[in-house]
Amino acid sequence: MDSLSFSPTSSSFLLHHHHHNPHVSRPACHVRVASSSPPSSVAVPLSSSPVVPKEKEKEKEKEKERMVVSSESLQYESGFLGGVSERTCVGAEGAAEAMGYLTDILSSRVYDVAFESPLQLAAKLSLRLDVNVWLKREDLQPVFSFKLRGAYNMMAKLSQEQLKRGVICSSAGNHAQGVALAAQKLGCNAVIAMPTTTPEIKWKSVERLGARVVLVGDSYDEAQSYAKKRAEQDGFTFIPPFDHPDVITGQGTVGMEVIRQLKGPLHAIFVPVGGGGLIAGIAAYVKRVRPEVKIIGVEPSDANAMALSLYHGERIMLEQVGGFADGVAVKEVGRETFRICRELVDGVVLVSRDAICASIKDMFEEKRSILEPAGALSLAGAEAYCKYYGLKGETVVAITSGANMNFDRLRLVTELADVGRKREAVLATFLPEENGSFRRFCELIGSINITELKYRYTSRKEEALVLYRQCWSS
């Protein structure tokens, strides 16, 4: 049963992975968490390491076979700052490039379509944690996510000729809406390739913005290959969802605003991570102007491509990716986003599906807003981290990144929210199908507070399966 995802109670975590090539497997290893005080911030590298020409590095990366690993191969306790290894901080390979991001972010044109979203205190959560938790409300942007920043920033830089030919992208969600809105604003044609499984509500809202939707393939990967092929054939400009300097720059404006909006000490900014565009942009800005502020990524435990890539010191490919937080369900992070993250990000916190649901509920209680799972990810990470390290009296920011919630999902979210808060547990047991066994079950559970009970025959018939929810507080 999926809901029974309790986090491990010990402070050790397990690492093991398998490789494409069976001869290159590394042994499984256990790593023990040494301290529960928050790790010190990643320093901005003052590199003197040799500069590798970019093209050469690209070639090197192409040649190398991508390591395929399972998400379970890197799991650690919720709130622990992992996803870093001794190979993570390799030193900057070009301070000038980093300055380039900074100046590009400062002069970005995203404000033609996006607005400076408010930074609001989460009063109830702050009281509960004894930490000042601020919410950067990117869920309030015109298409209900930050994604229009990157898409617009890239498209606004295209030549008149390129705009005349039009743009194309592949996406099952927020990037599609960002590109469609940017195209509307710039008066160019946009083709959006979406998997055939995309819910109608999503592709209809893209069409309403004036883009042409092509439903193609069963998965995102198929939609992406179609979009890339069409770009070549028809001369469209392909707008990637995260792995492009202009996209990263656009997302970086979120970091610039946070620094402008929040005066005084700041311990960390928690950022949801999919392909890494948002966190790379925020880190590129914040680590240059306020290097003491930690930049912490948050991923679902079953969609931890960035944590694993940082751990291994190279981009990996996830064997399988959990789709609950669909906005961040990527198998492989970007090349440029990874390069920036391994230099500038302090680590990645992993959270469960139940914890994400609990944070969606928290946000509803704070602001009466409903976040999508990826949009609540940073809040779940911030809470888990503050609890794990016993942080008190500090200030943290969580980027609430999106609100494109599939309405049908709400039922599952409300069910799991209390499990995430550990107020409720879903339990299962088998009962022999014989007289008096249900009475015996009731006697055994005694005074436990049961809120729901399901009784089902199993296929074997001589046993029944009982599912029940135990509640600790009203």
Ligand SMILES: Cc1ncc(COP(=O)(O)O)c(C=O)c1O
């Ligand atoms: C709501 C939401 N949050 C976070 C992300 C992750 O952003 P990135 O892929 O830049 O890491 C996305 C990506 O689409 C998103 O839609």
